[in-house]
Amino acid sequence: MLFEKIKMKKLFRNKPAFCALILISIIVITAVFAPFIATHDPSAQDLPRRLSAPSAAHLLGTDDLGRDVFSRTVYGARVSISVGFFAVLITLFIGVILGMVSGYFGGWVDSVIMRFTDIMLCFPTFFLILIVIAFFEPSIINVMVVIGITSWTGLARIVRAEVLSIREREFVLASKMLAVSKTRLLFAHILPNAVSPIIVYAAIGMSAAVLTESGLSFLGLGAQPPMSSWGQILMQGKDYIYVAWWLSLFPGIMILLTVLSFNMIGEALRDILDPKDSKI
Amino acid sequence: MKNKLIPFLFLFFAACSSGVTDKKHESPQYDGAPVYGDAFITAIASDASFLNPILASDTPSGAVNAMLFNGLLKYDENLNIACDLAESFEVSQDGLVITFRLKRNVKWHDGKPFTAKDVKFTYDILVDTNTKTPYSSSFMLVKELEIVDDYTVKAHYEQPFAPNLESWGMSIIAEHVFRGTNFNDAPANRKPVGTGPYKFESWQTDQKIVLKANPDYFEGKPYLSKYIIRIVPDSSVQFLELRNESLDSVDLTPDQWNAYDSFFKSYDKYRQATFSFTFLGFNRLRKPFDNKDFMKAVELAINKKDIIDGVLLGTGIEINGIYPPQSWAYKEIPKSEYDPKKALDILKSIGFLDIDNDGYLEYNGKPFDFTITTNQGNKQRELSAEIIQQHLKKIGINVNIRIIEFSTFINQYIAKREFDAVIIGWSTTLDPDQYSLWHSGQTAPRQYNFLSYNNPKIDKLLEQARTTFDMGKRKKMYHEIQDIMYEDPPCIFLYFPDSLSALHKRFRDVKDFPIGVGYNFIEWWTPRAEVKYSFQE
C-alpha cells in the first residue's frame, strides 16, 4: 500500500531526505539511550565551574549552575522530541477524527465542526497558546497538549477534503451496500486512503511543534527544572550570549537540525506521495 | 516581575546603598565649572502606565515620576527623613499632629505657584474611594488635613502611627491641573505637570519618554538638558545596547556585572545594597511544614553560601533576619550553619526515615516530597530553587520546582495557600514597620502573612513599635523582634541582593551616597569635549 518498496526507494534516493532520515534516527537514538550517551548527570551542579567554555571535561561547556551542556542537550532531546511526538499525536487524533466525521457525515455536523474550526483559525496561534497556557501550570505535558490542541485546524480541513472525495468512490459505496459498520468503514476503508496528506502533515507538524516549543520557552512556559528542553537551554543561553556563546549555540543547532530534518522528510514525502506526480 | 520599589522611595537606581562601589576610575571632581547640556539615556523593561504618582504603582512609572514630582518629605542621602517640598515639619508630643511648613519658592512646571491647596487636594484624592490608587491606606488614618494658611498644613491623626512620616513622601500633585477632570483618566496622567527637576516633553508608547530640565527647579536647574527613558524589554538587549554605548545606564545582572572588563571601557559600575530580601517560606497550614524542627533541618541542609556565590556571584549578602545592615533597626544576628548531618538527625527525630533504602526519606512511613513554587521571570529565584533542590536531594528530600507566571502565582497559589513552599522576596520600606508581613492578624486571603506566621510576642512588639515615635524605644523593639525571630524564624532567609548598575563615564560629580548614586542627579554634568548629544536650547 503506502510504503511500497518503490516509494521507500524513492525516499532513499532523495539525498537531502535520506540525510534527514539518518539525522532524525540519530537524534531519536540519542533521546532513547540518553543515560548511556551523556557524560555527566544532567542535573549535577558544579557551581565553581559555572559557565566554563567547552573542554575535554565538558565537551560543550557548562551552564549557569555548572551543569554539563552536552549531557543536558542529550537529555534535552528526550524532552524536545517527545513534545513534538505527543503534540503531533494529539493533533492527528483531533484533526483526523473531526475531519473524517465532518467530511463523511456532511450536513449540520459538517457545518458545526467547520464553523468551530473557523473560530479556532481566527485566533492568532500565539494568542491562543498564551490564553490556554494561562489555565494550566507550565509543565511538559501541558506544552504538548497546548501545541496539540491548537494546531489541528489545518489537518481537519485537509482530511475533510480527502474524505469528501473518497466517500464518492465505488469501494465506499460497495462497503456501504455490504452493511459494513460506519466506524469500520471510516477507519478501515476511508482512513487508509487519506493517509498520505496525514503523514506529510505529521512530519511538518513535528518540526512546527519543536519550533513552537522553543518559542514557548522564550515566554518561560515550558518544562519545569531540572528537566530541560532544547528551547529552554537556548533561552537560558540568551541571558549569557555575550559571555557564554556555547550555551545557546549547541541547542540552537540541535533545534535547527531537527526542524530542518522533519521538514525535508515532509517535503520528500509530499513529492513521493503526490498522486498527480507523473515523473519517476 | 522584579522587586517592586515604592515609587516615592525610588531614587533613580535603587532605594538605598551601603556605599559599596566598584569604581575603576574616580571621575576628577573639577575639570572646570559644570556646564549645561547633554542628555542622559536610560532604559526600562516595560512602558510606564500613569505619569501620575497617585495612580501608578509599577516600577517604570515610579522611575519617571521620581524625576517629575516631589513629596513633602524625602529620605536624604544618609537615609534620614528630610524635607522636600516642606520647609520644616514637626510632630506634636503625643504624635497625633504633624505640622508641615511649605517652601515658598516652588513652582509647578506650568508656572503656577505650589501651595497648601495642592497638598490638601492630593490628600482628598487619595482618600476618595473612587480613585484607583493603591496608596490610600496610610492616608485613611489621617482624621483631618487642615489648611492653616497658604504655606502651612496640619495632619491630624486618630492615634500615633510612626510610619506615617514616611508616607508623606507621597508625591504631591497640582490641584489646578486636575480640578474638574475625571481623575482616573485625566489627560494629565499622560502629560504630567509636577514640581520636579525635569519637565515632561514627550511620550511615545513603548518606545521612549523624554523629559527636559526644569529651569525653575527650586534646588537649581539640572545640568543635563534631557532625561530620556527608552523602553527595551529584553535585558540581554539592554546589555547589547550598553555595549554599543547607546544607553548611559542600565541595571546589570550578576553575570553582566562580572563580565569582561573590556565591556565596560566607558562605564563605571555601581553596586548598592537594597532593602529587599529573598526567602524560602513554608506554608504552616500544611504538615509537616508547621513543624519548627522541619524548617530548622531544611535550613541546616541548605548551603546559603552556594546560593550567594553561585546565583548572585557574591553580589548580595546573607542575613538571617528582616533588616539589612544599612537600616537603623538592624541588629547583628548569627548566620545559620550548614550541617547536613545535623539536619538528617533532626529529620529522623521527627519521623523521617529511609525505609525502602531508595535514597529518599519517607515521612511516617509514606514517600515524602514537597514543591517549591516561585514566580516566573526572576532568574535568581529560579536558580536558587534549583540549588536548594540539589542540596536537599543530598539528605534525601525530594523537591519539585514549579515556576508560575506572576499573576497566576499570586492568585492560585499564594492567595489560596495552595503551596508547600515558596521562594519570593519582599522589597520593604526604609521604615522598619513590617506589621503587615508578620502579624498573625494579617492572614486573610489577600493579605501578606501568607506563611501564616504566628508568634504572640512578635504581634505585640509589632503593634507597639508602630505607635512609638521615640526612635530609641522603637529601635529596641525591633531588636527584640529580630532576637525572637532568630529563635522562631518565620521563613528561611536566603539573601539580600545588591542592585547593580552601570553608568557612563562622561558624567561628572556623580557621588555614591548611602541612599543611592542618583541622589544628586541634578548636579551631574558633562564637560564640553565629552558631550554626546547636543540640543538647540
Add this chain to the structure above:
Amino acid sequence: MFNYLIKRLIYSIPILLGITIITFAVMYCTPGKPTDMIADFNIKVTSEAKERLVRLYGLDKPIHEQYWNWLKRIVALDFGNSFKDGRPASQKIIERLPATVLLNVLSIFLMLIVAIPIGVYSAVQRYSLLDRILTVMVFVCFSVPAFWIALLLMIVVGLWFGWLPISGLVSFNFENLSFFAKMWDLAKHLILPLVVSTLGSFAVLSRYIRSGMLDALRQDYIKTAYAKGLSKKQVIFNHSLKNALLPLITIIGLSIPGLIGGSFIIETVFSYPGMGRLGYDAIMARDYPVIMGIGVISAFLTLLGNIIADVLYSAADPRIRYK
C-alpha cells in the same frame, strides 16, 4: 455574487460571537485579576485598598453581566478602557497599528520578492543541484528559532560591525532630522526585524509556489503552448506563473490577521512598539479590555481576509463561481 457576499457576512456573525464568548470565558477562567500587577506584593497596599480597586474595575460583577456590559459597548465600537493606564483600549490598539502594519507589509513584500523567484526556479529546474540547495536553504531559514537568530544578528551586524542600530524603531533624535535622514534612520532600524520576521515565512510560500508551478506545468494548455512554438520563457512567465500565483491570493488573505497581530518575540527582542507586545503585556497584566479588543479586531480581520480572498479568487479565476 452579491448574494454570496451577504451570505458570507451573515455566516460570520455567529463566528464572531463565538470568538468573543470563547475569549471572554477563557479570560474569566484565567487565574489572576488585573489588580494583581498594581497591588500585589507592594507592602504599602493593604487588602482594603485592593478590594476597592476590584470594585472600581467592575470585577465584582458576575461573568454574564460583565460580558453583556462589554457586548453592549462593543456595538458602539467602544472596547472599554485599559486597566493598566485608563486609556481607551481602541486608542491603544490604533496607536500600535502604524508600526505593526509597516513592518508586516514590508515583510510580506520581502517575502514575495524572495519566495516567488525561488519557487519558480525550483519548479522549473526541479531536482537540479541549485533546486536542492535552495530547498535546504529555505528550510534552514524556516528552522532557526527567531529570537536566537535575532540576537546573533544584533551582535554581529549591530555590535561588531556597527552597521545597524540594535533595537528600537527610530533614533532618539529622530524629530530633528531632515525628511531623508528620517527615512534613512527608519530604514536602518527596520532592516534587522524585517529580515528576522521574513526568514520564517518565505519557506512556506516558496514551497506553495513551487508546487503550484509544478501543477501548472503539467497542464495540457502548457503542452499546447509549447506546441504553438512559444519559448520556454514565455510559457513559464505568461502561462504557468499566472496560474501558479493564484493561491497567493488565499495566502495573502490569510496573512491579513498576522498583518496586525505582530510577533511578540520579534517585537520584544528588537524593542519594536507593535501589537504583539501589547497583546502579551495585556495577557500578563490581565488587562481584559485590551485582550478582548485585540481578539475581536484580529478575528474580524481574519474573517474579512477570508472573504476578500474568496472574492478576489473568483474574480481572478473564471472557473470559480459562487452562488
